[in-house]
Amino acid sequence: MTQITLIPGDGIGPEITEAVKTIFAAAEVPVTWEVENAGITTHNAGGLLIPVSLIASLNKNRVALKGPITTPVGGGFKSINVTLRQMFDLYQNVRPAKSTVGIETPFKFVDIVLFRENTEGLYSGLEFYDERHGIADAIARVTKDGCDKICRAAFEYARKHKRKKVTVVHKANILKLAGSLFINSAKTIAPEYPEITLDDKIIDNMCMQLVNKPEQFDVVVTTNLFGDILSDLCAGLVGGLGVVAGANIGKDMAIFEAVHGSAPDIAGKGIANPTALLRSALMMLHHINEHEHANRIEAALEETFKHQEQCTGDLGGKASTQEFAQNVISHLQ
Numbered sequence: 001m002t003q004i005t006l007i008p009g010d011g012i013g014p015e016i017t018e019a020v021k022t023i024f025a026a027a028e029v030p031v032t033w034e035v036e037n038a039g040i041t042t043h044n045a046g047g048l049l050i051p052v053s054l055i056a057s058l059n060k061n062r063v064a065l066k067g068p069i070t071t072p073v074g075g076g077f078k079s080i081n082v083t084l085r086q087m088f089d090l091y092q093n094v095r096p097a098k099s100t101v102g103i104e105t106p107f108k109f110v111d112i113v114l115f116r117e118n119t120e121g122l123y124s125g126l127e128f129y130d131e132r133h134g135i136a137d138a139i140a141r142v143t144k145d146g147c148d149k150i151c152r153a154a155f156e157y158a159r160k161h162k163r164k165k166v167t168v169v170h171k172a173n174i175l176k177l178a179g180s181l182f183i184n185s186a187k188t189i190a191p192e193y194p195e196i197t198l199d200d201k202i203i204d205n206m207c208m209q210l211v212n213k214p215e216q217f218d219v220v221v222t223t224n225l226f227g228d229i230l231s232d233l234c235a236g237l238v239g240g241l242g243v244v245a246g247a248n249i250g251k252d253m254a255i256f257e258a259v260h261g262s263a264p265d266i267a268g269k270g271i272a273n274p275t276a277l278l279r280s281a282l283m284m285l286h287h288i289n290e291h292e293h294a295n296r297i298e299a300a301l302e303e304t305f306k307h308q309e310q311c312t313g314d315l316g317g318k319a320s321t322q323e324f325a326q327n328v329i330s331h332l333q
Helices: 013-026 040-044 052-061 079-085 146-160 176-194 203-212 224-237 277-286 291-305 321-330
Strands: 002-007 031-035 063-066 090-099 111-117 127-130 135-138 165-170 197-202 219-222 246-251 254-257
Touching: 002 013, 002 052, 013 321, 031 176, 052 063, 063 277, 090 146, 090 224, 111 224, 146 165, 146 176, 146 219, 146 321, 165 176, 165 203, 165 224, 176 197, 197 203, 203 224, 219 224, 246 277, 254 277, 277 291, 291 321
Parallel strands: 002 031, 002 063, 063 254, 111 219, 165 197, 165 219
Antiparallel strands: 090 111, 090 246, 127 135, 246 254
């Protein structure tokens, strides 16, 4: 048995978390859950946004599954997600986006895995305000080490999964130093992977190419801000944030998460789609080498998508969150 830190989160988080637990139990997945929460739920209970007990659990288990967490707006609170990523140096944000039979979009052949540098760039937290002159500065700091690590992670993934191409997305034509540092890291590393083609795209062109011909892309690697934008764009190509997985991976720790919001407007109604968290949990199973269980549940999930009436409302069905989970269970082989 592998013990996993489980962070239900806020809003619809507890509902979709329960659905994933139900499916895992039915599939007899060999994991146990250590439940620790964060966000508005813990803050409003008189505690911290990130409780000490959660940090201890993460340090012990080194693997976590996280539902959507809400950072309070105003009051100077730093993003909980950014804090966790920087605290544990989870420098890889990995976001697959793949077309799925039964989830209708204008794009049929998308199969992209995006690697976003997760700790540097404009999200470094280096912001300054000169009140006298009304000037705000946000510093997009990147390091050679950070660029090297994320680029190598993308190439390693491509080799392991027999992918053919890595596309580096940048703005080196304008950001002469920071952009060049990133693309040069990829160019230096690429010769170690001769079976993989290196391509590069300027960010604005990349956005246009993605909505014109997304099937041309395979593995994509980019900086923090560009990755934040492109990962959501890629999700839109395959059905939206409610159906894509996300992972934050470091040297010896990984947090897998639903990347959509906590949706407080539908919390408690039992209608939330648990697919994003379930697919993130399947990424987690592959991470801990439980490939057979992951593949079995993925096959059941894909079979469920083929029966629209078995899906939640956002996918055209009428199933509740738990009914959707039971429908997935009914397709387990």
